[in-house]
Amino acid sequence: MSRRLEIPMPSEKQKLFLTDTHKYICFGGARGGGKSWAVRVKAVLLCEQFPGIICCIVRKTYPELRENHIRQLRQMLRCGSSDRYASYNDSEKKITFPNGSVILFRYLDTESDEGRFQGTEVDVLFIDEATQQPEQRWDILRACLRGVNQFPKRIYLTCNPGGIGHEWVKRIFIDRRFRDTERPEDYTFIQSLVTDNAALMREQPDYLDQLRSLPPRQREAWLYGNWEIFEGQFFEDFRPEPDLVAAEAAGCTLSKAELRAQRRWTHVIDPIDLSHGEPRTWNILRSYDFGYGKPFSCAWWAVDYDGTLYRILELYGCTETPNEGVRWTPDKQFEEIARIEREHPWLKGKRIEGIADPAIWDASSGISVAETATRYGVYFVPGDHKRIPGWMQVHYRFQFDENGYSRLYVFSNCRAFIRTIPLMMYSKTRPEDLDTDLEDHVADEVRYLCMSRPVTPLREVPKKVIISDPLNMFQEREY
Ligand SMILES: Nc1ncnc2c1ncn2[C@@H]1O[C@H](COP(=O)(O)OP(=O)(O)O)[C@@H](O)[C@H]1O
Ligand SMILES: [Mg+2]
Numbered sequence: 001m002s003r004r005l006e007i008p009m010p011s012e013k014q015k016l017f018l019t020d021t022h023k024y025i026c027f028g029g030a031r032g033g034g035k036s037w038a039v040r041v042k043a044v045l046l047c048e049q050f051p052g053i054i055c056c057i058v059r060k061t062y063p064e065l066r067e068n069h070i071r072q073l074r075q076m077l078r079c080g081s082s083d084r085y086a087s088y089n090d091s092e093k094k095i096t097f098p099n100g101s102v103i104l105f106r107y108l109d110t111e112s113d114e115g116r117f118q119g120t121e122v123d124v125l126f127i128d129e130a131t132q133q134p135e136q137r138w139d140i141l142r143a144c145l146r147g148v149n150q151f152p153k154r155i156y157l158t159c160n161p162g163g164i165g166h167e168w169v170k171r172i173f174i175d176r177r178f179r180d181t182e183r184p185e186d187y188t189f190i191q192s193l194v195t196d197n198a199a200l201m202r203e204q205p206d207y208l209d210q211l212r213s214l215p216p217r218q219r220e221a222w223l224y225g226n227w228e229i230f231e232g233q234f235f236e237d238f239r240p241e242p243d244l245v246a247a248e249a250a251g252c253t254l255s256k257a258e259l260r261a262q263r264r265w266t267h268v269i270d271p272i273d274l275s276h277g278e279p280r281t282w283n284i285l286r287s288y289d290f291g292y293g294k295p296f297s298c299a300w301w302a303v304d305y306d307g308t309l310y311r312i313l314e315l316y317g318c319t320e321t322p323n324e325g326v327r328w329t330p331d332k333q334f335e336e337i338a339r340i341e342r343e344h345p346w347l348k349g350k351r352i353e354g355i356a357d358p359a360i361w362d363a364s365s366g367i368s369v370a371e372t373a374t375r376y377g378v379y380f381v382p383g384d385h386k387r388i389p390g391w392m393q394v395h396y397r398f399q400f401d402e403n404g405y406s407r408l409y410v411f412s413n414c415r416a417f418i419r420t421i422p423l424m425m426y427s428k429t430r431p432e433d434l435d436t437d438l439e440d441h442v443a444d445e446v447r448y449l450c451m452s453r454p455v456t457p458l459r460e461v462p463k464k465v466i467i468s469d470p471l472n473m474f475q476e477r478e479y
Pocket of ligand 1: 008009014028030031032033035037038197199
């Protein structure tokens with residue numbers, strides 16, 4: 001154990017973080033701002049300087065710990081080699097320094113993980129990606145900060161806007177709305193955006209492009225560190241009418257009617273006849289969200305040879321008169337679905353792939369809904385029901401390319417989609433998610449479908465920027 005440890009240069013924002021002395025410091029607030037790097041370096045510097053302290057790095061899952069911290073720290077501290085600076089014990093998930101200081105790696109995701117924290121005592125806690133943790137975990141973690149030594153106790157958090165912990169992190173560190181038990185002078189927030197991370201901008205300049213091509217709200221949050229965005233209408237990117245402003249911004253001066261006829265900068269289009277020609281050969285999919293006592297939602301989709309989705313038909317639990325169909329039993333629903341598939345000219349004779357909420361395979365109350373469906377010759381595969389990635393897929397589908405073409409269209413006869421999608425609002429308690437108290441059955445079924453055929457976000461059309469204005473260069477010269 002010899003050679004000195006080399007620590008690369010921190011960015012300006014990381015320097016602020018490394019030198020700040022508040023008891024609770026929240027660092028980052030955006031993607032790629034060098035948060036995990038700062039956590040690792042701060043933990044090492046503290047361990048070097050203060051013999052016998054216990055640091056603990058917390059992340060939601062073990063794979064995240066391994067990929068963001070353990071691997072890098074083992075390498076930085078040369079844990080396996082003969083001139084190691086510190087040693088790593090894999091079964092204890094712990095790095096020990098020669099002076100007795102340690103870094104523990106702990107994951108915190110489930111209730112049983114919470115239990116393991118109860119007996120833990122640490123001097124310094126790092127909660128990486130704190131917005132992935134609900135507020136009760138903040139209380140559990142704070143309670144671990146104790147011990148009889150003289151070392152001052154500290155908690156360092158990193159975060160992005162969004163996630164289940166958005167509200168509590170925002171309350172304390174962004175809005176600074178403190179409770180009686182919290183001393184404002186203990187808390188500080190240091191913002192670091194990807195653009196503050198010179199190392200990343202240099203090594204991986206296209207990471208910035210990736211953040212730029214996110215749907216608008218996510219981009220505001222992750223690229224610019226805006227915390228105020230997850231409110232209001234959830235699908236503001238859905239365009240039931242051609243978007244003249246977007247068309248004009250892209251240099252297109254067609255009228256609304258012309259844009260609509262060309263299916264540009266709009267998501268709702270006049271039906272295409274799918275019984276003839278090439279459209280007759282397009283694959284047909286069916287998406288389904290079960291409901292009984294609340295609306296069920298079933299839709300049929302055509303997929304063209306570019307992979308563009310067209311919502312062509314739908315059967316919704318309450319269409320014409322309020323609540324009509326809401327009491328349709330599963331049998332009645334699948335009987336009707338089977339009939340439509342047998343008789344409708346766009347569907348009859350086609351092999352139809354069905355995608356549904358995995359919950360319909362639940363047979364705890366006897367026969368499952370999926371099994372009932374098979375009795376009518378209606379088959380499904382279980383969809384992926386991850387919510388946030390699913391909504392991202394729907395947003396990606398709504399993006400327009402530079403010519404105004406979308407990757408998802410809705411025939412104008414699909415009234416439940418056109419009526420309910422604009423009604424969706426952001427959840428008040430789970431940012432990035434939608435409010436599940438609303439009529440979200442179409443949205444759910446669309447989400448399962450989009451998740452079954454994921455796409456990557458479209459790149460933003462690069463705007464022309466004059467990078468070096470000769471006049472400025474002239475002014476900047478020193479004479
Ligand atoms: N000061 C630095 N010097 C060298 N590389 C850095 C520095 N800060 C961050 N990086 C690198 O930039 C990338 C993103 O940093 P990371 O800490 O993972 O960001 P975040 O956790 O905020 O998403 C990583 O590859 C990391 O190693
Ligand atoms: Mg990170």
